[in-house]
Structure formats: C-alpha cells, structure tokens
Amino acid sequence: MTVAENGKHLAHYSFQAIASYSIYRKSPNACAHNDHLSVEPNTQHMKTPRDFKILAIDDDPAFLRSLKRVLIAEPYQVITTTNPAQALLIMEEQRIDLVLLDLKMPQRDGLSVLEDMVKLYPDVTVIMLTGYGGVQEAVKALKLGAADFLEKPCPPSVLCKILANYYTIDQQRCSLKMTNRNRSFDYPDLVGESHEMQRLKALITRISASEAPVLILGESGTGKELIAKAVHHHSIRNSGPFCAIDCAAINESVLESELFGYEKGAFTGADRSTQGLIRSADKGTLFLDEIGELPLKMQAKLLRTLQEHEVRPVGSTKSQPVDIRIIAATNRNLEHEITNGRFRSDLFFRISAIPLLLPPLRERVSDIPLLVHHIMKCQSKETSRNISKEALQLLQGYAWPGNVRELENVLCRALAIAEQNTILPDDLPATIVVEKQVGSELSPVNDSLLAYEQSAIEKALQKTSNNKRKAAALLGISEATLYRKLKLFGLSN
Ligand SMILES: Nc1ncnc2c1ncn2[C@@H]1O[C@H](COP(=O)(O)OP(=O)(O)OP(=O)(O)O)[C@@H](O)[C@H]1O
Ligand SMILES: [Mg+2]
Numbered sequence: 001m002t003v004a005e006n007g008k009h010l011a012h013y014s015f016q017a018i019a020s021y022s023i024y025r026k027s028p029n030a031c032a033h034n035d036h037l038s039v040e041p042n043t044q045h046m047k048t049p050r051d052f053k054i055l056a057i058d059d060d061p062a063f064l065r066s067l068k069r070v071l072i073a074e075p076y077q078v079i080t081t082t083n084p085a086q087a088l089l090i091m092e093e094q095r096i097d098l099v100l101l102d103l104k105m106p107q108r109d110g111l112s113v114l115e116d117m118v119k120l121y122p123d124v125t126v127i128m129l130t131g132y133g134g135v136q137e138a139v140k141a142l143k144l145g146a147a148d149f150l151e152k153p154c155p156p157s158v159l160c161k162i163l164a165n166y167y168t169i170d171q172q173r174c175s176l177k178m179t180n181r182n183r184s185f186d187y188p189d190l191v192g193e194s195h196e197m198q199r200l201k202a203l204i205t206r207i208s209a210s211e212a213p214v215l216i217l218g219e220s221g222t223g224k225e226l227i228a229k230a231v232h233h234h235s236i237r238n239s240g241p242f243c244a245i246d247c248a249a250i251n252e253s254v255l256e257s258e259l260f261g262y263e264k265g266a267f268t269g270a271d272r273s274t275q276g277l278i279r280s281a282d283k284g285t286l287f288l289d290e291i292g293e294l295p296l297k298m299q300a301k302l303l304r305t306l307q308e309h310e311v312r313p314v315g316s317t318k319s320q321p322v323d324i325r326i327i328a329a330t331n332r333n334l335e336h337e338i339t340n341g342r343f344r345s346d347l348f349f350r351i352s353a354i355p356l357l358l359p360p361l362r363e364r365v366s367d368i369p370l371l372v373h374h375i376m377k378c379q380s381k382e383t384s385r386n387i388s389k390e391a392l393q394l395l396q397g398y399a400w401p402g403n404v405r406e407l408e409n410v411l412c413r414a415l416a417i418a419e420q421n422t423i424l425p426d427d428l429p430a431t432i433v434v435e436k437q438v439g440s441e442l443s444p445v446n447d448s449l450l451a452y453e454q455s456a457i458e459k460a461l462q463k464t465s466n467n468k469r470k471a472a473a474l475l476g477i478s479e480a481t482l483y484r485k486l487k488l489f490g491l492s493n
Contacts, residue, residue: 052167053077053095057087057113058102058129063152067100070156076163084108088116092470096124097170098163101146103130103137111140115349118145119463120474122212122353123173125166129154143307143346145212145353173209187230190223191374194364199478200227200356208234213351216329217456218358221405224329225289227358232285237325240284245277248293255298257314260305266315278311279322286324291351292332292343303347326351335455355456357477361400361407368396371404375411385415387423394425398432454489457482 054076058064064080071078079096081087084107090096099117103110110128117126127148128141138149148162185201204227207214214231216224225244232242250258257266261276278286288294294302305311306326310319328351337343361368369392376385391414400406414427425433456475464470472482486492 049074049076049167051077052097052170053079054098054100054163055087055090055096056080056100057084057105057110058082058100059105059107060102067159070159071163074160074163076167084110084113087113088120091117091121091124092467096121098166099124099126100150101126101128103128103134103141111137111144114141114144114146116463118353120470122207123210125170127162127166144349185230185234187233190226190230191370192364192367193370194367195478196359196364196481197367199481200358201230203356204230204234207231207354209236210354211236211325212353213326213328214354214356215352216327216356216358217453218329218331219360219401219403220331221403222358222360223404224331224358225287227356228285228287228289228327228329231327231356232287232325235285235325237284241281242285242287243277243281244287244289246289247298248290252295255295256301259298260301260311261313261320263313263315266313270315273313275320276311276313278305278324279320281324282322284324286326288326288328288351290330290332291328292330292334292337296342296344299344299347303344303350306347306350328352333455355475357453357456357475359477359481361403362398363481365396368392368407371407372411375408376415379408379412380415382421384421385423386421388425391423391425391428394428394432453485454491457485457489457491 054071056064056067056071056078057080058067059082061082064082068078068080079090081090082105084105087099087101091099101110101114101117105113110130114126114128117124122145125147126145127150128138128146129150129152130137131152134151141149147166150159150162185205187204190197190201208231214228216227218224218227228244229242232238245259247255257270257274257276259277261274261279262270264270264273288302301312305322308319309322311322312319334343334348334352338345338348361371372387372392372395376387395407395410402409410429410432411423413429414423418424418427457471460471460474461468464474468479468482472479475482477485483492
C-alpha cells in the first residue's frame with residue numbers, strides 16, 4: 001500500500017478527530033538501558049511490522065473494525081475480538097506481541113483480564129484503552145503491569161506513533177533475547193545439572209530481556225541469593241550494580257534510614273547525608289532478601305518507591321529519582337502473611353510478576369556430587385583433597401533441612417577434622433551418618449513452605465484452567481515436577 005493510499009484509509013477512519021493522548025507512559029525500560037549494552041542487532045531474524053502481532057480486545061465491534069483498518073495499513077498483523085475469554089485462548093495458541101485492551105467490557109473487567117495476562121505472559125506489552133476520564137483506573141492498570149494507557153477516541157496518528165515506539169522496543173528486546181539465547185547460561189558459580197537446575201537456568205536465560213520483578217521462593221540455604229545474582233548477570237542491567245539487602249538482618253529502628261538514606265541533621269548522629277541502600281542499586285538490581293520480614297510501615301514506603309521510581313530520604317522534603325529492578329526472595333508463605341495482615345497484597349502483586357520456585361536440595365540429590373566438588377574446591381586450596389564414595393553416598397542420603405548452606409558447613413567441618421586427604425564417613429556429623437536414607441522425599445522440614453507451594457500450584461492451575469504445561473511454566477518448574485508435587489499434595493485427579 002502506498003503512502004497516499006494509506007492516508008486515504010486514515011481519512012475514512014471514524015475515531016480520528018477528537019484530541020486524545022497517552023496519559024502516562026512507563027519508561028520503556030528495555031530501551032532505557034540499551035545505551036550501555038553493546039548488543040549487535042541480529043538483523044537476520046529481525047521482526048518486520050508484518051511479523052508484529054497485535055491483539056485488540058474491545059466490546060465495540062465498530063471500534064475494532066476501524067482500529068483494524070488503521071493498523072493493517074501500517075502494516076501490522078492484527079487480531080480482534082470482543083470477548084476477553086477468547087483473547088486469552090488466542091494468546092495461549094499463538095505468540096502475541098502487543099495487546100490493546102479495553103478497560104470496561106460487559107463480560108469481564110479489563111483490569112482482571114490484564115492481571116491474568118501479566119501473570120501468564122509477562123513479556124507481552126499491554127496497552128489499556130478506555131473512554132474519557134478513567135485516570136484512576138489508568139493508574140491502577142499501570143500498577144498492575146500495563147505498559148501504557150490510551151484514551152479513546154485516539155487519533156490514528158497518535159496511536160500509530162505509540163505502536164511504532166513499542167514495535168522498536170520489541171525489536172530491541174528480540175535482538176537482546178537472541179544474543180542471550182546464543183550466549184546461553186553462563187554463571188558458573190551456580191552449580192547443578194539436575195533436571196530442576198537445568199529448568200531454572202533455562203528460565204533465567206529466557207527471562208533475561210524482561211524487566212519484570214522476580215520473586216524467588218525457596219527454603220533457607222537453597223541458593224536464592226545466588227539465583228538473584230544469576231538473574232542480574234543475565235539481564236540488561238548487568239553493567240549496573242547488584243545490591244542485596246537482607247530485610248531480616250537490619251534492626252527495625254535503623255531500617256528506614258538504611259534503605260532510603262537520610263539527610264544531614266535528620267536525627268542525632270546524622271552528620272552527613274547518605275544515599276541509602278535502595279539508591280545504591282540505581283541502574284542495577286535491588287535484591288530484597290527475606291522480604292516477608294519487612295515491617296508494614298516499610299512495606300508502604302517501599303511500595304511508593306517502586307510505583308513512583310523515587311526515594312524520599314529520612315528528614316528530606318524532596319524525593320530523588322531511582323531506577324531499579326526488583327528481585328525479592330522469601331522462605332515465608334507470603335499469601336499466608338497477607339491473610340494475617342502482615343504483608344501488603346499490593347506490594348506482593350508488585351514484586352511477584354515472575355515467580356521462581358527453587359527446589360530444596362533433597363529434591364535434587366543428583367546435584368550433590370557436583371556441589372561437593374565445587375564447595376571443596378572453593379574451601380580448600382589443596383587440590384589433593386577428596387571425598388570417599390561412602391561419604392558421598394551418606395551426603396546423598398541425608399535430607400538437608402539447611403540445604404546447600406548446611407552442606408557447605410558440613411564440608412568445611414569435615415575438611416578441618418579429616419586426618420587424611422580424603423573425607424571419610426567418620427568425618428561427617430553423626431546426624432548424617434544416622435540418617436542414612438531420606439525417609440520420604442519430602443520430609444516436611446518447612447511446613448509453611450510446603451503449604452505455600454501447594455497454594456501456588458493450585459492458583460497456577462486455576463489461572464491456566466488446569467493446563468499443566470502452562471501452570472508449570474507459570475511456576476517456573478518442569479511439568480514432571482508439577483505432576484510429582486500434585487501427587488504429593490493429593491491433587492493428581
Ligand atoms: N546451586 C548452587 N551452586 C553453588 N553454590 C550454591 C548453590 N546454591 C547455594 N549455594 C551456596 O550456598 C550458600 C547459601 O546460598 P544463598 O545464600 O544463595 O541461599 P539463600 O536461599 O539465600 O539462603 P537464606 O534463605 O538463608 O537467605 C551460599 O554460600 C551459596 O553460594
Ligand atoms: Mg538469602
């Protein structure tokens with residue numbers, strides 16, 4: 001189609017005349033950080049606009065027809081539907097790059113459709129559409145993960161400009177994804193070749209172009225911080241800082257000033273201004289370990305920071321801009337904490353876009369030999385130190401309630417007390433020698449975590465209408481693990 005024809009098309013277009021605008025656009029992060037990346041665009045596999053698939057959902061068929069005419073002329077691929085449920089089915093069947101989603105539809109509220117889309121397809125850009133004056137809902141939608149917001153009717157020129165912008169971002173993401181895919185997982189500190197670890201490594205590589213917050217769930221000592229570092233390492237922020245905060249380790253009285261910084265003179269002893277831990281992660285990743293331990297007052301302040309991309313230091317009237325990606329971790333059942341009023345649900349939704357379930361060590365026994373050799377290499381300078389087959393077997397038969405950290409401690413002790421170069425069964429603690437076999441695969445070391453797992457699995461199944469493959473993908477675990485856990489929780493039928 002020529003430019004002139006294209007123009008003619010637009011002239012026939014019905015929702016063109018009235019001025020409208022994008023109320024607020026989240027900073028397209030994928031773009032914002034590309035300046036410090038030396039990513040060579042892989043033009044061979046570049047998407048053309050014809051490959052860019054837009055799904056539009058609106059209860060007004062006339063509006064959808066006009067929209068389709070304009071967008072096809074660009075020329076994007078366009079699919080339209082008046083039915084939100086059908087939209088989710090379409091997304092299940094084919095790759096969609098961008099969604100235009102009406103906020104008010106008779107069948108289902110656009111915000112709840114948005115919630116499902118963000119959870120199931122965190123990489124898809126969703127732009128909300130609404131009639132005049134829906135600012136409050138717009139803000140809600142942005143908080144839930146919409147990328148942008150457009151008021152109807154929107155002039156085609158504005159709409160096309162915005163879509164062209166997102167098309168460019170998508171291209172950059174694709175090229176970055178391809179670079180990362182080619183690069184594959186490269187974080188040697190994270191040891192493990194079990195099926196579970198391979199799945200996690202693949203997932204980390206796959207989400208490398210995403211800026212969505214990650215919530216790592218796992219028992220104590222499973223390697224949550226290490227996973228967070230691996231996610232940062234593979235992300236587009238990897239030239240920025242990785243800053244870890246253990247929310248449980250900072251005394252509540254100094255937590256606010258530690259996190260948000262303070263102004264000189266804010267309190268006795270504040271003889272100079274400090275930027276705080278959050279701002280020290282600017283342009284990088286902020287890892288909030290044990291986020292479940294954060295007091296409610298701090299949760300409210302943190303939520304404001306995440307929503308507004310600003311930090312207000314203690315004793316200051318001015319906020320400072322901050323650009324961070326959040327990775328949080330917990331070994332608590334946050335949904336349980338929400339029910340008991342100890343954790344804010346809005347903060348939970350804000351931080352949990354991509355959940356990563358880290359299996360306990362007893363569920364990946366095949367990783368133990370690799371971990372043992374890795375840990376021994378790190379702890380002992382002497383290359384001749386070794387471990388006997390019998391001792392290794394005992395380590396593989398133990399339930400490891402303290403996971404990899406406990407394994408590190410056991411090996412540290414064994415290396416210190418072993419009289420020979422080789423670690424023998426006698427060098428291991430009595431508890432390990434006694435507990436020769438893991439009684440059941442899942443001795444309930446941490447009941448609340450198991451309950452959390454069960455509830456996360458149930459929710460994922462609900463969200464995916466019992467589609468096991470989708471549910472496993474949503475949870476970041478393999479289908480086989482999902483089936484195993486369903487059996488364990490008596491949910492197989
Ligand atoms: N897969 C792994 N490969 C190598 N080292 C590991 C692995 N998993 C954990 N570790 C090591 O085990 C120790 C505990 O890991 P980490 O601190 O990441 O666990 P965590 O889940 O954050 O623990 P906590 O819940 O106590 O904060 C660290 O020294 C880490 O390097
Ligand atoms: Mg930790």
